[in-house]
Amino acid sequence: MSEMLTQFNGIFFNDFKTGRDFRSQGPLSIGGSFIADNAFLNQRNQLSCTSESSQHGLILKGATNSSITVNGLARIQVENSNITTPLDKCSVTTADTRYDFDLAKSNAISMSRHLADMLPNWSIDRMGIIVKLVAEGISVKQPYNVFTMPAKCGAGPYQAKNYFACKENKECETPAQTLSDGHAMFLGRTSRWTGPVEQIYPNDNLVIFNVIIFYYY
Known part of the structure; x- marks a missing residue:
């Protein structure tokens, strides 16, 4: 299976909406907006961000209205000061997400059909x-x-x-x-x-x- 699918606990190709105090044990990749309230992502990761490719806690292509804490690197496309990361050497980067959601979706559909x-x-x-x-x-x-x-x-x-x-x-x-x-x-x-x-x-x-x-x- 493709690494671009397996390195995240959840991949959402459109908007992702959840309730208050949402918690995710691992990293998320979101192709749309993230609608939440006081979210904490990638809880189980306690490592410092020494390798960008393997330490993403959040990739977000759209906007968010939530205060989000991310254990790991956060790469977002829309600047947001409410997204923070407490771990050593981890940062929040506002830039192109560099994640190919179209390719990931194609890979996911192909894999899903095979497994089905x-x-x-x-x-x-x-x-x-x-x-x-x-x-x-x-x-x-x-x-x-x-x-x-x-x-x-x-x-x-x-x-x-x-x-x-x-x-x-x-x-x-x-x-x-x-x-x-x-x-x-x-x-x-x-x-x-x-x-x-x-x-x-x-x-x-x-x-x-x-x-x-x-x-x-």
Whole structure:
């Protein structure tokens, strides 16, 4: 995967809006405006800024109305005195962001399509327990541990169903029983998802969650 995608905790190609006292554990790259109130970015970084390429805490192409603290270098395109950085040798630079958002978006879409084509080899059940999927006669060879969440696709006059790819009302090619259940993760009683119940995720390979999102125009 491209370094321009993996060096940030979040990449936003348009505006990013959040609530008061927003906190980000890692760096952010924002192609539009940053709408927030008293934000703290890149909290886990406690290093001095000795290498510009690896110590960015914020890249911001648009404007912001927020007071922002950044652990690391901040490269912004619109001057703002409310953006500060407390770490040694780190600075806030007002200049071209030097980040190619168009290329990053193209890379992200390409990578997303590649990952979306992978069959799930793990699932999460309704209680939040992870299950290793074993299909008789099927060998799933891939370098990741993949969980696929169900998606609802609008199908015009037809009843909405689960889809892996929304094409001509074609039913999901991935068996429904291999899809993870979103109740524990997204609709649980607690305020946040903290992981599977009394388990840990498989750690032999990178874990991928395929969350299918459809856009309607």
